[in-house]
Amino acid sequence: MIKPNHITLFRLFLIFIAFVSWYLVPPQYYLYIGVLFYIAFLLDAVDGWLARTKDLKTDFGKYFDPIVDYIGFLALYVISIEMGILPIWFVFLALTRDFLATFARQILNLNNIVIEANVIAKLKAVYIGYPLVGLYWYKLYGFSSQWLFIVIGLHILLEGRIFGYSDPLENRWNSIILCFTTIAVITLTTLRPASESLSDLTVLFILITQSLIWVSGIQYLWYAREYIIQSFDSN
Numbered sequence: 001m002i003k004p005n006h007i008t009l010f011r012l013f014l015i016f017i018a019f020v021s022w023y024l025v026p027p028q029y030y031l032y033i034g035v036l037f038y039i040a041f042l043l044d045a046v047d048g049w050l051a052r053t054k055d056l057k058t059d060f061g062k063y064f065d066p067i068v069d070y071i072g073f074l075a076l077y078v079i080s081i082e083m084g085i086l087p088i089w090f091v092f093l094a095l096t097r098d099f100l101a102t103f104a105r106q107i108l109n110l111n112n113i114v115i116e117a118n119v120i121a122k123l124k125a126v127y128i129g130y131p132l133v134g135l136y137w138y139k140l141y142g143f144s145s146q147w148l149f150i151v152i153g154l155h156i157l158l159e160g161r162i163f164g165y166s167d168p169l170e171n172r173w174n175s176i177i178l179c180f181t182t183i184a185v186i187t188l189t190t191l192r193p194a195s196e197s198l199s200d201l202t203v204l205f206i207l208i209t210q211s212l213i214w215v216s217g218i219q220y221l222w223y224a225r226e227y228i229i230q231s232f233d234s235n
């Protein structure tokens with residue numbers, strides 16, 4: 001029987017294959033490296049869905065799943081920096097938040113509390129993974145930014161309906177972010193020709209993801225605040 005942790009482990013394997021391949025294979029195969037990352041992110045929805053619907057949630061999974069996400073994002077951040085898609089400060093901020101979220105988890109764990117990813121953190125994972133693969137393809141192949149956005153936006157909407165976002169709060173936030181992004185992308189792509197809008201799309205990506213990154217990160221720290229203060233002052 002396939003368990004969520006097996007899928008998470010397989011995602012880690014895919015991420016390593018994709019990352020190492022980027023340095024080893026000729027550029028004509030770069031499209032498929034994006035596909036591997038896309039599948040690894042898609043399987044993130046599948047393992048969570050399996051854990052929730054088949055009652056297979058484990059404490060191990062609650063720690064393992066975010067760490068594999070962090071490794072997947074880091075792999076794509078490194079590639080994006082090498083390709084001039086993302087500025088390096090984006091990665092500093094994203095990793096700082098991830099270290100702080102891990103710190104909050106550790107402090108809570110010292111107090112025998114294991115927490116799941118919060119709603120905004122789950123959405124953050126979705127809004128980093130797929131759009132970043134989209135920006136990667138856009139940079140490589142100059143796909144129409146409008147089409148990429150429509151495909152990825154529909155994917156996020158459908159994924160939410162099929163695999164998760166069953167939580168009404170999660171659904172609501174997903175709809176709000178998608179509406180905002182739709183308006184922003186339509187405005188950007190009608191005000192400027194698509195070929196010049198890459199940096200605008202990157203700015204949009206950074207704005208949306210950094211907001212989700214920090215709102216969700218601060219939620220973890222806020223949740224753990226009493227334990228952090230107690231531990232800080234204790235001998």
Ligand SMILES: O=P(O)(O)OC[C@H](O)CO
Nearest residue numbers: 066069101117121122125
């Ligand atoms: O932000 P975190 O550390 O809770 O991670 C969230 C996960 O990546 C969601 O799958």
